Amino acid sequence: MLDGRVAIVAGAGSGLKRAYAHAPATVGAAVVVHDLDADVAAETVDTITAAGGSDFADALVRRAVDEFGRLDVMITNAGRAPGQHPAQHRRRGAIIAMMRTWAVELAKIDVTVNAVAPTALTRTAATMPRLGGLVAKADAGESIPEGTRRQGLGSPDDVAPLIVYLASKDSGHVTGQAIAAGGDRIALWTHPGEVAEQLRPGGWTIEAVSDLFA
Known part of the structure; x- marks a missing residue:
């Protein structure tokens, strides 16, 4: 489904974000994994490579473009x-x-x-x-x-x-x-x-606006 597409997943070390990184890789995407904790990022990469994904995991847009020649998907995560x-x-x-x-x-x-x-x-x-x-x-x-x-x-x-x-x-x-x-x-x-529109030829006065919302 995602063959040939390149995705970045930020904060992908654990939990929901790890699932976000793993799932695209299982259907063909090349995934760049980023996390502030290098060890947990590496663990995510291991789960991807074990399923047949590519091992690129320590940068964002420039790394994605340098390694894969393109970037199709950016997944960012708010804690x-x-x-x-x-x-x-x-x-x-x-x-x-x-x-x-x-x-x-x-x-x-x-x-x-x-x-x-x-x-x-x-x-x-x-x-x-x-x-x-x-x-x-x-x-x-x-x-x-x-x-x-x-x-x-x-x-x-x-x-x-x-x-x-x-x-x-x-x-x-x-x-x-x-x-x-x-x-x-x-x-x-x-x-x-x-959800609603009103037109008044010549424009609106304060009184007309007040009447509109009365």
């Missing part, structure tokens, strides 16, 4: 600070706003931009109330309860198929979208759009 839920919501809102701006600007050169809001039973999720036990079971290879999966919580591998699809040419018509993914669930978040 979450445990226990800082209001800050996390603000950050997510800012990322989505930035993504939509980029989607409009980069459409001129046929580049698509989307945001994925993943949920998975990772070690980060274990810091959240009532999820520690589920994370421990998932780490032990136990099956995740159906009800939990329906609520959008599964393994990192459950999010990876969406990443692969968005990295493929098949998704060329999908841009400017915020997509939640996890467990058995994929959800599309709405974005601001025009």
Whole structure:
């Protein structure tokens, strides 16, 4: 599905991001892995090469172009600070706003931009109330309860198929979208759009605007 395409995955050392790096490699992509921790980045590369991928893992755009002659996909990851839920919501809102701006600007050169809001039973999720036990079971290879999966919580591998699809040419018509993914669930978040229009010949006065919103 991704034969001949080149992807960079930033912060790909563990959890969701490792799944994002591994899944494209299994369907033909050449993947450049980046992480601040060189050891965990190397571990991710090992999982990719064990599945037949290429061993290039210590740089970003220039390395991708130098090694593969092109760059097709960029997957960046925003971290979450445990226990800082209001800050996390603000950050997510800012990322989505930035993504939509980029989607409009980069459409001129046929580049698509989307945001994925993943949920998975990772070690980060274990810091959240009532999820520690589920994370421990998932780490032990136990099956995740159906009800939990329906609520959008599964393994990192459950999010990876969406990443692969968005990295493929098949998704060329999908841009400017915020997509939640996890467990058995994929959800599309709405974005601001025009819902009403009023025209006033000659322009608007303060009184006319006041009447419009009365």
